[in-house]
Amino acid sequence: MFYLGRFYFSKKELFLLIAGIALIVMLKSGYSLPYFKTDYLLALTLLTFIVKGFIPTTHDSPLLITFLTSLALTIYFPFFQIIIFYFLSFLFLKMFRVI
Amino acid sequence: MSIKKHHRILKIKFFGRIILALVLSFFVSKFLTDNIFLNYSPTIRQDVAKNIWNKTNYLAGFFNPDKLLSLIPFQKKFSSQIPNEVKNELTSAPKSEIQKGIYVKETNNIKQTEIHYNEIEWEEVNYLRKSGTTETIRIPKGTNPPPPQLF
Numbered sequence: 001m002f003y004l005g006r007f008y009f010s011k012k013e014l015f016l017l018i019a020g021i022a023l024i025v026m027l028k029s030g031y032s033l034p035y036f037k038t039d040y041l042l043a044l045t046l047l048t049f050i051v052k053g054f055i056p057t058t059h060d061s062p063l064l065i066t067f068l069t070s071l072a073l074t075i076y077f078p079f080f081q082i083i084i085f086y087f088l089s090f091l092f093l094k095m096f097r098v099i
Numbered sequence: 100m101s102i103k104k105h106h107r108i109l110k111i112k113f114f115g116r117i118i119l120a121l122v123l124s125f126f127v128s129k130f131l132t133d134n135i136f137l138n139y140s141p142t143i144r145q146d147v148a149k150n151i152w153n154k155t156n157y158l159a160g161f162f163n164p165d166k167l168l169s170l171i172p173f174q175k176k177f178s179s180q181i182p183n184e185v186k187n188e189l190t191s192a193p194k195s196e197i198q199k200g201i202y203v204k205e206t207n208n209i210k211q212t213e214i215h216y217n218e219i220e221w222e223e224v225n226y227l228r229k230s231g232t233t234e235t236i237r238i239p240k241g242t243n244p245p246p247p248q249l250f
Contacts, residue, residue, distance in 0.1 A: 062117050069121055078132070078139040078230075085128040092120035098113065 012060055013052065020045045040074045040082070047086060059099040066090070138231050185209060198239070 002009050009017070023042040032038045048067045055063060066089045070082050077085075093099045134151055137144045144150060189211050192204045200219035204211040220240040225233050227247040238244050 062120075065117055066121065073125075080136070080139040080141070081128050081132045084131055085124050088124035088127050089121055092124050093117065096116040096120050098116050098120060 010057060010060075012064065016045065016048060016052075020049065035075050036071075037074065037079075040079050041071065043079075044070055044074070044082070044086070047083075051090065055099055062093050062098050066093070138229075198241075200239075 002014070020042070023038055023045060026032065027038045027042060033041070044067065048063065051063060066086065069089075070086050073082050073085065090099070132139055134154065135143060135147055185206075188206045189204055189209065192206050192211075194202045194204050194213070197203050198219075200215045200217075202213040202215070204213070221237040222240045223235050223237055224244050226236045226244055227233055228250060229248050236244070
């Protein structure tokens with residue numbers, strides 16, 4: 001899609017970047033989505049950004065599925081459990097040779 | 100096998116493994132937050148080994164024949180053990196109300212308690228659970244709620 005210096009950004013990464021910026025704006029303005037906590041969403045988005053730097057683009061689907069599942073789980077479960085779920089899912093994805 | 104079919108099988112296997120990984124990690128995270136970490140924080144419980152040992156014993160207890168027998172509802176076991184004469188004696192005994200909705204029948208050496216849930220006046224109170232969440236529970240009016248963070 002576009003280059004930033006040496007780095008190439010795909011459509012998914014661009015949207016994730018926009019979502020991250022939008023979440024920072026929401027956090028600053030005090031607005032939040034119904035049922036979701038903005039700081040939780042921002043933390044998960046940042047974690048996804050970090051993980052994305054470590055895995056190749058061909059393994060985008062498992063990463064995004066994990067990300068979306070974690071987002072959905074924040075409605076029902078405490079954030080600490082979601083963080084553990086998020087890291088464990090990468091461990092299991094690696095164990096099952098998905099990523 | 101056609102290439103299309105082969106691709107489909109590969110795709111099912113791929114997403115199946117993703118779903119399996121997510122389900123497994125959910126249950127492991129649930130186990131960790133319930134048994135290893137304290138109150139959904141990074142603090143590790145002091146009694147980790149004891150807690151897991153107790154839970155293992157509890158689960159193992161279900162395979163014990165005595166424990167399995169005790170799972171049969173109390174009422175059924177109770178009624179099967181009462182001789183007919185005592186039953187007749189209890190039916191003719193006068194019923195006294197000790198609290199709204201709770202009745203006691205008494206003969207020479209037998210007591211029977213009847214609880215009529217629909218007659219009890221309930222009161223809604225906020226209760227702080229062990230996990231740190233607050234829930235609204237119903238208790239009989241005039242009684243004290245259980246101590247906070249017990250359940």
